[in-house]
Amino acid sequence: MRKNKVDIITLGCSKNLVDSEQLMRQFAANGYKVEHDPHRINGEIVVVNTCGFIGDAQAESIEMILELGEAKKQGRIGKLFVMGCLSERFMHDLVQELPEVDHFYGKFNWKELISDLGKAYHPELAHDRVLTTPKHYAYLKIGEGCNRTCSYCSIPLITGPYQSRPMEELVEEVKLLTHRGVKEFQLIAQDLTFYGLDLYKRMALPELVERLSDVPGVEWIRLHYGYPAHFPYDLLRVMRERENVCRYMDIALQHISDRMLKLMRRNITKAETYELLERMREEVPGIHLRTTLMVGHPGETEEDFEELLAFVRQARFERMGAFAYSHEEGTYAYQHYTDDIPQEVKQERLDTLMAIQERISLEANTAKIGHTYKVMVDREEEDFYIGRTEFDSPEVDPEVLIRKEEGKVLKPGHFYQVEIEDAQAFELYGKSV
Numbered sequence: 001m002r003k004n005k006v007d008i009i010t011l012g013c014s015k016n017l018v019d020s021e022q023l024m025r026q027f028a029a030n031g032y033k034v035e036h037d038p039h040r041i042n043g044e045i046v047v048v049n050t051c052g053f054i055g056d057a058q059a060e061s062i063e064m065i066l067e068l069g070e071a072k073k074q075g076r077i078g079k080l081f082v083m084g085c086l087s088e089r090f091m092h093d094l095v096q097e098l099p100e101v102d103h104f105y106g107k108f109n110w111k112e113l114i115s116d117l118g119k120a121y122h123p124e125l126a127h128d129r130v131l132t133t134p135k136h137y138a139y140l141k142i143g144e145g146c147n148r149t150c151s152y153c154s155i156p157l158i159t160g161p162y163q164s165r166p167m168e169e170l171v172e173e174v175k176l177l178t179h180r181g182v183k184e185f186q187l188i189a190q191d192l193t194f195y196g197l198d199l200y201k202r203m204a205l206p207e208l209v210e211r212l213s214d215v216p217g218v219e220w221i222r223l224h225y226g227y228p229a230h231f232p233y234d235l236l237r238v239m240r241e242r243e244n245v246c247r248y249m250d251i252a253l254q255h256i257s258d259r260m261l262k263l264m265r266r267n268i269t270k271a272e273t274y275e276l277l278e279r280m281r282e283e284v285p286g287i288h289l290r291t292t293l294m295v296g297h298p299g300e301t302e303e304d305f306e307e308l309l310a311f312v313r314q315a316r317f318e319r320m321g322a323f324a325y326s327h328e329e330g331t332y333a334y335q336h337y338t339d340d341i342p343q344e345v346k347q348e349r350l351d352t353l354m355a356i357q358e359r360i361s362l363e364a365n366t367a368k369i370g371h372t373y374k375v376m377v378d379r380e381e382e383d384f385y386i387g388r389t390e391f392d393s394p395e396v397d398p399e400v401l402i403r404k405e406e407g408k409v410l411k412p413g414h415f416y417q418v419e420i421e422d423a424q425a426f427e428l429y430g431k432s433v
Contacts, residue, residue: 130383249290
C-alpha cells in the first residue's frame, strides 16, 4: 500500500468520468498523488465510481467492489470508498451487504468524501478537473438528470430531474480547457436536446453550441445523446454553418414500430422518426448518425422485430449500437409489464441486428476509400498512428490507422490530412498527405 496515493476507478459512462476527474482535482489540491484506472491498485485510498444502469453494469460494479474488498483484507489497499449511480440507486442494500466498504456516496454527494477525510473541499475548483483523456480532447457535461419517462430507463430514478448548467459557466470551462491545450469537446448529458428548458424556459442547445464554437482554440465540438421527440431543428443550422461543429449526431431511437414506441413511452411515431432522419441528412449534407436500438422490450413481437430490421436496412446508420432489454426494478416497465421475451430470444435478435449493421458499416467505410479527411491523431502505436475523423467519437467509433512512413512523424493532438486507402467494418486505413 502506497501512502498518500489515491486510486480512482471509473465504471460506466463518460458522465461518470467527468465526476471522477473533478474528484481527482480535489484530491490533488489536498496534496495526494492520484491515479485513474491504474495498472496496479495499491493506494492508501481507493474510490470506485459505479454504474447502476442495467444488470450487466451493476454486476461489473459489484464484482469490482468485491475484488477490492479482498485486496483491503489482505492489506494491499487502505480505505475503500464507493460512489456513483449504483450506490445512489441501491444505497441501503449495499451498506448491508458490503461491510468491507468504508463509506458509500451517491451520484451527487461525493464531494463530502473530501471533508469526511478531514481535508478541504475547494469550491473554487468545482469545475476544474484532472483530465483522464488524452490532453487534446475532453468531455463537457452540460446537464445532469432526465425528465423523460421512457418505460425501461432507470436513469431518472438515479439522477432526478434535468438540471442544465448555465451557459456562462460552460463557456468559462471551455476557455480554461482550451488554454491547457484541449482542442476537441464531446458534449454529453443524458439528454442534450432538453438543455435550457429548466433554466431558460426554451431549448437552448443551438445557442450554447454557437457560443462554445466561438471560443478561440475550439477545433471540434461533437454532440452525444440527443432525444428524437421535439428535436431542436435550429441545431442543424448551427452544425451546417459552423466549421468546428462536427457533422455528427448521437441520437438514441430505440425502436421504429409504432406499437413498441408507444409501449416504450418514447413520445414519437415511426413517421416522425423517418421525417427527423430525412431532415437531418438534408440540412447537414454528409452528417454521420449514431443511434442505439433495443431488442426484447416486453411485448416485442416477431413482426415488431422484423420492422426494426427493415428500418436499419433502410436508414443505414453510419454508427449503431444495440442492447437487450433489462427488467430494471422501479421502472415503469418493471411495474406495468411482464418481462416476456426469453433471454435467448433477446440475444438472437441482438446478434441478428448487429450482423446487419456490420455489413452497413463496412459499406459506409468502404465508400471513404480514395477520399481525404481531416484527422486528429490520438496516439502512436508500433506500426500505425491512430486517429479519428470528425465522424468518429473516442472509444465507440471507428479509428483511422495511419501507416508510418520513413521521415514522416505525426504528433498526437495534431490534425493531418489523411487519404483513406482501405477499410474494414470498424477501422479505416490511410496515409498522411
